[in-house]
Amino acid sequence: MTVDSNLDPRLSVDFCGLNFATPLVLLSGCVGFGEEYTRIHGFSNRQAGAVCLKGTTLSPRLGNAPHRICETPGGMINAIGLQNPGVDRVIRDILPTLDFSETRFIANVSGSSIEEYYEVTRRFDDSPIDAIEINISCPNVKEGGVAFGNDVRMSAQVVAACRRATRKPLITKLSPNQTDIAANARACLEAGADAFAAINTLMGMAIDIEQRMPVIGNNQGGLSGPAIKPIALLKVHQIYQVCRDHGIPIIGQGGIASAVDALEFLIAGASAVGIGTALFYDPLILTQINQGILDYLDRHDLANVAQITGSLCLHGPSLPACGCESA
Amino acid sequence: MSAGVEDAMNAMNHGSYRDTLFVEETEVLSHEAFPGDQYLLRLWSPECARRARPGQFVHITCDPALPLRRPLSLMRANPRESWIEILYKAVGEGTRLLARRKPGDRISSIGPIGQPFQVHPERPRPLLIGGGVGMPPMVFLADRLRQTPGMPSGMPSGAAPGSAPGEVLGTVPGSAPGAAPSTAPGTAPGRVTAWSPLVILGSEVPFPFRAQPSQFIVPGLPPAVIAAMPLLDDWGIPSRLASLQGYPGCFQGYVTDLARSWLQTLDAAALAEVEVFACGPHPMLAAVAALARDFDLPCQVSLEEFMACGVGGCAGCVVEVKTPEGPAMKRVCVDGPVFDARMVF
Numbered sequence: 001m002t003v004d005s006n007l008d009p010r011l012s013v014d015f016c017g018l019n020f021a022t023p024l025v026l027l028s029g030c031v032g033f034g035e036e037y038t039r040i041h042g043f044s045n046r047q048a049g050a051v052c053l054k055g056t057t058l059s060p061r062l063g064n065a066p067h068r069i070c071e072t073p074g075g076m077i078n079a080i081g082l083q084n085p086g087v088d089r090v091i092r093d094i095l096p097t098l099d100f101s102e103t104r105f106i107a108n109v110s111g112s113s114i115e116e117y118y119e120v121t122r123r124f125d126d127s128p129i130d131a132i133e134i135n136i137s138c139p140n141v142k143e144g145g146v147a148f149g150n151d152v153r154m155s156a157q158v159v160a161a162c163r164r165a166t167r168k169p170l171i172t173k174l175s176p177n178q179t180d181i182a183a184n185a186r187a188c189l190e191a192g193a194d195a196f197a198a199i200n201t202l203m204g205m206a207i208d209i210e211q212r213m214p215v216i217g218n219n220q221g222g223l224s225g226p227a228i229k230p231i232a233l234l235k236v237h238q239i240y241q242v243c244r245d246h247g248i249p250i251i252g253q254g255g256i257a258s259a260v261d262a263l264e265f266l267i268a269g270a271s272a273v274g275i276g277t278a279l280f281y282d283p284l285i286l287t288q289i290n291q292g293i294l295d296y297l298d299r300h301d302l303a304n305v306a307q308i309t310g311s312l313c314l315h316g317p318s319l320p321a322c323g324c325e326s327a
Numbered sequence: 328m329s330a331g332v333e334d335a336m337n338a339m340n341h342g343s344y345r346d347t348l349f350v351e352e353t354e355v356l357s358h359e360a361f362p363g364d365q366y367l368l369r370l371w372s373p374e375c376a377r378r379a380r381p382g383q384f385v386h387i388t389c390d391p392a393l394p395l396r397r398p399l400s401l402m403r404a405n406p407r408e409s410w411i412e413i414l415y416k417a418v419g420e421g422t423r424l425l426a427r428r429k430p431g432d433r434i435s436s437i438g439p440i441g442q443p444f445q446v447h448p449e450r451p452r453p454l455l456i457g458g459g460v461g462m463p464p465m466v467f468l469a470d471r472l473r474q475t476p477g478m479p480s481g482m483p484s485g486a487a488p489g490s491a492p493g494e495v496l497g498t499v500p501g502s503a504p505g506a507a508p509s510t511a512p513g514t515a516p517g518r519v520t521a522w523s524p525l526v527i528l529g530s531e532v533p534f535p536f537r538a539q540p541s542q543f544i545v546p547g548l549p550p551a552v553i554a555a556m557p558l559l560d561d562w563g564i565p566s567r568l569a570s571l572q573g574y575p576g577c578f579q580g581y582v583t584d585l586a587r588s589w590l591q592t593l594d595a596a597a598l599a600e601v602e603v604f605a606c607g608p609h610p611m612l613a614a615v616a617a618l619a620r621d622f623d624l625p626c627q628v629s630l631e632e633f634m635a636c637g638v639g640g641c642a643g644c645v646v647e648v649k650t651p652e653g654p655a656m657k658r659v660c661v662d663g664p665v666f667d668a669r670m671v672f
């Protein structure tokens with residue numbers, strides 16, 4: 001379906017063959033199943049190029065015990081625990097209510113085994129969803145709870161399984177909680193990923209000193225918000241070295257709270273940018289970020305957003321080659 | 328999103344708040360400090376003031392240095408004068424920063440949010456129990472009860488979901504003047520359609536108002552317990568105060584003990600007209616829920632939880648509830664904050 005956008009066409013970007021009306025993407029876990037924020041006066045999904053739906057598993061999940069969130073300096077920690085009604089109910093009850101003329105909707109697939117990733121992806125493949133994002137930061141139950149995304153081999157196995165299950169654009173959401181994110185991206189690319197989202201949250205903890213207990217019910221959680229932006233920028237820059245020669249786009253994300261932040265990610269190599277925590281700060285932030293990007297295009301006499309992507313000029317020697325045999 | 332989708336998201340069969348939310352750049356009109364780190368904040372907030380109902384809250388930016396918003400219950404809303412009033416206690420970094428805001432300052436607010444209390448005309452003796460920072464929603468509910476005798480505050484039981492907002496109690500304040508109940512709870516109500524609320528407030532820090540002897544005699548309450556909230560007295564609504572701190576005229580004990588002593592004096596017919604509404608610390612709400620169970624009374628409680636988005640998007644503020652299908656996680660922001668006590672306790 002074509003998105004009927006009222007945004008300036010210079011904002012539109014091509015993402016794996018899908019037209020995004022703007023590079024702004026609403027991130028998974030921040031906007032429920034796509035309609036929650038639309039009740040806010042002045043908010044519209046049309047201001048986003050795509051909306052990532054809440055993480056979905058094969059069976060319904062209750063999620064973690066409270067507290068699930070707490071604010072930390074420059075950000076917040078969350079441990080929701082993938083509360084969701086299961087893939088069948090998402091496809092049967094939720095997708096039919098979404099207005100696909102407003103924006104692109106991206107499913108977010110989670111699992112505790114490779115088989116589960118495959119099966120959830122397969123069911124979304126037979127649905128109107130525009131693209132599928134794989135959250136590979138989930139713990140692998142069969143491997144003692146090690147997160148798939150923190151291990152290059154397991155990451156690639158998940159991507160390969162999901163690739164077999166769908167021909168829709170497949171986005172791999174990379175974890176920053178690993179030594180060499182570029183090596184992981186390379187393995188996922190070779191396993192069939194069409195795009196990357198980077199970065200997922202960083203694992204962290206907050207402690208209540210009176211109780212001497214973690215604030216979060218799950219003890220640990222994912223850190224997001226402006227505090228992680230410099231880390232995310234470097235990771236996107238590193239992944240871009242792998243992706244650039246293959247034409248693989250990146251949704252840059254991690255603490256974006258202004259047009260300047262978004263532009264930094266685009267310059268570092270992102271083709272689109274994700275907004276999450278900042279939406280909690282200001283639900284109407286999309287309008288000002290879109291406008292800020294347009295102002296930048298005007299100021300630099302650029303025809304479209306794609307001309308910003310990867311325009312970073314490094315100090316010193318030029319960028320290293322991507323290292324892929326197929327490049 | 329349809330009701331069915333809400334069910335799907337939450338594996339629940341209880342609707343969530345779907346009305347329009349407004350992001351407003353409000354202005355501080357007044358900000359008054361009380362002992363015990365309590366503050367009374369009045370904000371110019373026309374959209375919220377026009378729509379707010381008892382039990383709802385606003386999600387506000389306490390300070391730019393701490394951008395995650397904080398949910399704060401509404402104590403009053405005046406649509407004619409376009410203001411909302413919030414009573415809060417500075418308990419954490421956010422509310423401590425909020426306490427520094429001065430008249431004229433701008434504060435971003437999203438609201439009104441959440442499921443309001445639902446009163447039922449067939450139960451015209453609402454018992455309102457508020458503890459600490461749980462007092463404000465009880466004051467708000469009392470305010471609206473006095474303004475609209477015999478009218479339900481939300482959808483009446485059995486009404487179709489999505490009924491016209493005209494059913495909302497108090498959207499036209501002042502339209503029912505002289506609504507103050509002439510009879511105190513426990514006495515035979517002269518008009519079956521008039522509300523006869525009783526408000527019991529508890530605090531372990533000095534009350535954020537100067538308590539005064541109540542002008543209302545409430546049969547069934549200890550005669551020495553005379554301290555009341557002046558605002559409620561002015562509205563013609565009987566109230567009593569409870570504390571363990573030995574404040575003069577107050578009941579020496581818990582709000583639930585005082586409520587129990589009153590309920591015990593009611594006959595079956597009178598009890599059948601009582602519905603309990605409560606907001607306060609979790610242990611107090613558990614005790615109120617147990618009290619309501621003991622007397623077989625319907626009970627609605629307003630909950631709080633750490634909150635991120637405040638609009639139902641992040642599922643960060645959940646509470647575990649009991650449903651016929653088993654346990655479920657409900658979002659305090661839009662599935663609550665008001666819940667049927669039997670689902671929670």
